[in-house]
Amino acid sequence: MANILDFSTEDNLQYQFFPVSSGSVQFKIRAANDAHIALTMGPQESDPMYEVFIGGWGNTKSVIRRNRTKPEKVEMETPGILNAGEFRGFWVRWDSGIVSAGREGESIPFISWSDPEPFPIGFVGVCTGWGASGTWKIEVPPSAPSVAALYSSPPGYPGSAPVIGNAPIVGGNGVWVDVTSGQVPPGAVVGGQDCSGEPLYVARAQHQGAMIPGKLVASHGCAYIPWGGEEHGKSEYQVLVGGPNNWVPTNGSNIPPGAFPGGESEDGEPLFIGRVNHEGSITTGKVQQSHGVCYISFAGQELGFPDYEILMS
Template identity: 80%
Template structure:
């Protein structure tokens, strides 16, 4: 049985985000016009991003937009589709690049678009604006983390990513100091937890070492593996605007030019790796002299001889 999350949105076009672990979301919304749904890789407005705008232009049209740019990918006439006095039910799906939306109880979408360059969707955002407020009832599958589900971007990130300053994308990437589960715009998604929550490439200092690991936003901390144990770190750094090029390898065969992630207390370079384990895709540290990728999982440090390593 799905849980229902009640969300209120103001007349400000500010998205409120929550994680999703499936390829669809179902909801009811009470709004006079402009109920907007965003599909993103992280819990903030940043490209890549799909938007399904229901009841725009005075509750007359609905559109699908990509990366917040016009022209819209598809536009339909939808007069009176929303109602400020009653809840209307809808669903939004994303599957193999096909973005579609339909009314509750109807299998055929009223709007859809096929993206030739799709991206993975880990978060859904909802907002209202253009004179409308919204009251939403969103179905959340029980496998998805419900506690602390809404992620509001803090007003200003260290490193200058507050306001409307766009983060870097692609290229070398930079490490940004953050804390308490915060995810800066442009953060590199490294994998996902067993629940489907995205995991971000993180690192933290421990016992004189700078150790790559994972950020679990809903836990409010990053985790790094060291000394056989998983260590939670409320203060950490996140890789922003960096590469997302993962190359399979094994043992001590770290490809030349692998993206540096930190170093041991003895000064040995550590690289950023990831492995699949018990339904998760978890990021951790590659220590070449040990011939394994270590991840933190379930309180332990676990080593894997087969892994993927992050390349520029």
């Protein structure tokens, strides 16, 4: 049985990426127009890439594009294919250079194109735009990352969430998802961006008996957390999915009511999720109230900043 991951895309044409191991993805989308799907080698927009636009041009046609350039490789009239008031189901497949898309329950694609120069697909991105936002339900195969409860620590860690069967109790606004090796789960909360413009995701990892908020840099294949004056790379980590993205400026030990708890120190002190602007980046890290700063990991170091933004529930 596949896991269904729910998340939303804004009217901004900004792709949210997640890793795939099979040659297809199935999803339901509720949007007025312009459901865009990207197929890429890495978790960002870069050539080579395929794009499938469903319900573009005012929900009148669908196209397949390569490397973000016109002319379209193929286009089909698909009037009314999307609906802002109800979910519509689709699939996208790629096999030996043949990229195709079809409706849920139909085996014949409504659009298909064969690339004479195929490349391996490692990530799928989704977005909406041109006046439309979207709500997605994406099917993830059972081999995909398991979902861990919000605020929970790994099993056996002090204060870990109660477990029913193999599934921790999920509560609150958002979930922490166990992932490895640079993977970005669907709906991951973007906390900032690296100097290169690559998105940084809100992540956390275990270190020295603590659960420490930090940043996921997908292209590096790991998350980074600040601790003990140094930056520590972690190939096993958790990413915040479907959670809040409301950042409030504060400073020192002023933790506003409703701040989002993201972990705890080795002494059991709650750690919150903060971010700062530093050398052209917006970098997420940990806020430790007793220290009066937000710590980030940057260029191998742990750096503390008294002025920062904090993530709210």
